[in-house]
Amino acid sequence: MTVDLYRTVRLIRRFEERAIEFVRSGEIVGGIHPYVGQEAIAAGVCAALRADDLITSTHRGHGHVLAKGVNPARMFAELMGRESGLNKGRGGSMHAADFGLGILGANAIVGAAGSIATGAAWAQRRLGRSSVAVTFFGDGAVNEGMLLEAFNLAALWRVPVLFVCENNGYATTMPVDSAVAGSITGRAKAFGIPAFTIDGQDPEKVLAATTAAVDRARAGKGPTFLECTTYRFDAHHTFEHRARLNYRTAEELAAGWSRDPVEIQGARLTAGDRAAVDAEVEALLDAAAGIALGSAHPDPAAALQYLYASPEVFH
Amino acid sequence: MTVDLYRTVRLIRRFEERAIEFVRSGEIVGGIHPYVGQEAIAAGVCAALRADDLITSTHRGHGHVLAKGVNPARMFAELMGRESGLNKGRGGSMHAADFGLGILGANAIVGAAGSIATGAAWAQRRLGRSSVAVTFFGDGAVNEGMLLEAFNLAALWRVPVLFVCENNGYATTMPVDSAVAGSITGRAKAFGIPAFTIDGQDPEKVLAATTAAVDRARAGKGPTFLECTTYRFDAHHTFEHRARLNYRTAEELAAGWSRDPVEIQGARLTAGDRAAVDAEVEALLDAAAGIALGSAHPDPAAALQYLYASPEVFH
Amino acid sequence: MPKLSYLKALNRALGDELEADERVFVLGEDIRAAASNLTAGLFSRFGPERVLDTPLSEQAFTNFATGAALAGLRPVIEFQIPSLLFLVFEQIANQAHKFSLMSGGQCKVPVTYVVPGSGSRTGWAGQHSDHPYSLFAHVGVKTVVPSTPADAYGLLLSAIRDDDPVVVFAPAGALGFREDVDFSTLAPVPLGVGRVARAGSDVTVVALGHLVQDALAVADELAGEASIEVFDPRTVYPLDVEGLAASVARTRRLVVIDDSNRTSGFAAEVLAVAAERFDLAAPPRRVTRPDGAVLPFALALDRAVQPGRDDLVAAIRGVLEEK
């Protein structure tokens, strides 16, 4: 597991670094919200999940879907708007989904996915399945009323759902302390949901906490809330690479980097094992990027394909 | 104050009983949400307020606006849709407002008014005024995300606003325990707002708690949350008088009536004083009803008067 | 033949579909006690997992339904009042509606939203009296406004069976409408197919929901003056343009009565289609709520703001008079 967790954080890190390059080179249009710095959370959480468990993701979602097991080639292709992308190029960075892997999609509306995940988890139980759902969101999302409403439904109906808050200290430029009265875990506790703050830079700690929460959910005991403290090492969104926004100091950034999840997990491997994983990841991403770059663009004439699941009513 | 509080609870009770009669006789069209049983809350809270303090009310709002001092004749006239009504007959039961008395209006959307009151209170402070705002809502409203968002804004910005939750045990037919995970006061406490549960059947207790909260707000210390436990003695809405809904037992209703705020406060007066107040209230309401019944209906040609405050852009 | 009311027809459709398909469930406020009667009898028949009483958390439970649909269920949400659809507009227009395309066809969101008592309900005033079907048509969510008990039954069935989100408006003014129905003939009514509610040759009156009754009454009243065809599109979106075109090809005159606001409402769409494609003998007319309408409480004012029979008569006479 030590190696697996390292492989995942490394994969996400290198995927993101390459994606940022593709934004710079214009292969990815519109930019991305990099997950750099937060990799341990996706890696630790998803390592605790089964293939049939569900997740919902966010605007900053690449890490989640990679950790849940998507094919990086199809993910790159999605970011490049290609027909071979996860969503056939229709979704892009903020909507990457792979329903076959239980990935119900990222969501571009902050706070929206919590209730979607709660409904999906409830439905799984009603359908007699033992899978759980995990919904990721940021510190900004706990100020969205619709997410708080979801806490209530999940707690009332003991839904097998896990709320994972990635507290990276900011909602875009807004520091968490100026935005959140009370505490983040206190919001979940108010609904009777057990809530814990854990070190989101250490994938093994995240895995342990998630495993306990998932066991609890599968045992029918209802939701758990995990606040994972972390730091966003890069921009809120790549547009910030051009338009510098003045909200974090160089010292703060350096302090963030001093707890790099890739290094924290990497230090648990021998140098040889680590080099082997790094090489494996690089090869995987080389191939993935190559496949994505070589794949076809969708046909503009099919721009509205998939608009309706039941199009037959349009006569 | 003992007598004043009695006068107010008695006024609200008799106003509501007469209003229910007017619904039966067809003078009030569309019905009302009776406040019967909850009078102590409006009476106690508003007794702690100054004339320049603001309130927002709810669908079950007659008590609040009467306690804040509206002219009962204009209130009856509003319920009867007359031009002399508070809102010139345009608002009706769920929107009664008197801006001159700081009554920013009832709101027919559960949970909506909390953030309106918060904004109004914040604005008062910014305009250099020392008034506070009180927002009333039911136990059902604490499940509305937009109200929870308002708690956050109020706490963060130390807004001089008071959140008064009237927990009457039900949201229409939904018992509070099936609807609220955790506790009602816990929801406010999660945002760092001091929250207390008080006996909502005793106007003096409500007055005392409100006075403390208002002092705190005026001193710049921010919001307070009061959960007033109470019981709705009558229907959710007068439509329930025809369509019986099966959600409360006769025993429960009897237990509710055993703590009648009119009796609780009435017992603090001598029989003579009480009789005098009762007669005074009856005379006031006789006159008020008479005025309302005699006043003019608005002209249908003016149905859209007041639609815009700046109509001049419609050329 | 037995009489079936419109509201009872909706209730029956819901019960039949809960019976027929395990994946269907209903959620909403006070549906256990059946405060609106839409769900009367269903809680005792189907229990708490199929008839789910919700707290007042419209945004979350609307997304909850989307999530349940993504996982394979077919939720039906009852909304007590039309303005609750404003509160969940993001959840329907920006979430439920968009999953199919955004996922590249990986999923579907078969959720039905029902408002029993849309439009003005006597005395409910400004915030409870809207009729926002045109908004959903504009954003492209399938939108249905049945006019008769049989259609209410059949369109609700089709809505539940459809694999996309569908909003069903059941106008307050239609809920009590009763008609003779042979229960064995109740059947799904396809979305997107209108019907000629009354044949005529001089003018086509397009009407939806409760206004179909008004249109029929006016057609009777003016029978001596003109032969009026009443076309009921049933579905606001997708609109049965071919059915409408066929009617107008016969009459060459057009009036639309529509309980939404005038600007960019349903009637505007019908007139736009007319401008683009129909060969009319006279300019068409709309009878609608006024722009930006907020319904005043006082009954006479509330009525004055709604499109009524007198307005319709005047509009029909107007298009007939024109050269």
Added chain:
Amino acid sequence: MPKLSYLKALNRALGDELEADERVFVLGEDIRAAASNLTAGLFSRFGPERVLDTPLSEQAFTNFATGAALAGLRPVIEFQIPSLLFLVFEQIANQAHKFSLMSGGQCKVPVTYVVPGSGSRTGWAGQHSDHPYSLFAHVGVKTVVPSTPADAYGLLLSAIRDDDPVVVFAPAGALGFREDVDFSTLAPVPLGVGRVARAGSDVTVVALGHLVQDALAVADELAGEASIEVFDPRTVYPLDVEGLAASVARTRRLVVIDDSNRTSGFAAEVLAVAAERFDLAAPPRRVTRPDGAVLPFALALDRAVQPGRDDLVAAIRGVLEEK
């Protein structure tokens, strides 16, 4: 003359109005850091009580603005993305808009809602690319879509000074547009008054926001074929019907290009008005987003779904060819 960009013009209008009127304040997400640049420089000039950074609580802060307006202030809200307007639809359409009538004229709600970057922003995909101005027009909220820097300045000023809620859409496609401006001539532009952006005699093209530039370019391109008038209504609601009528009276042909969805959108309203009142030589046409459009991510698909110059050329040629 100095160049002024559209975005800078909005920024300047906001700064000028904050300066001129103590009651004005701005609130929204990341406005202190001025992530969108709409509020660039304003925090340091006016401080935290006039430039209020909010948590991600759109519903509450929209109602908060309504409350502040009721108490006498004049709030301006910046929304980072157009779909946030879906999230606060209830708060605008059902609360802010309705207070005046429901209170019987006791109060006013002078709130301005600004979306800098409405419509498609390259690469933002399905949930961030809507252009919902027709929705606000339908419910009757004053709605503005400026097309030029000078209009952006003048219309935002008028919106802030108006005593009703006003939504200002600043299309992403217009933000970077720059023009020579004599700053001393910058002035309020009245709501509800359109302008002829280019005079012509053969066909009137109605366009809003960024599409005015496209319409002007197409008019130039087709100058050899036809004389095209471009009419910019500026305000979606109230619509300057008289201005439009005057233009169409000259040209007798009409095409509308509109970045909202087709059904019951802005273009539908213009065509409905045309059907009711204009005497046209050929059926009018709409160039719009398709019904129910969800913008796909891939750039070519995103572009295919938006109304473009080629579509406009085809529509213009279509109406010109018709008898």
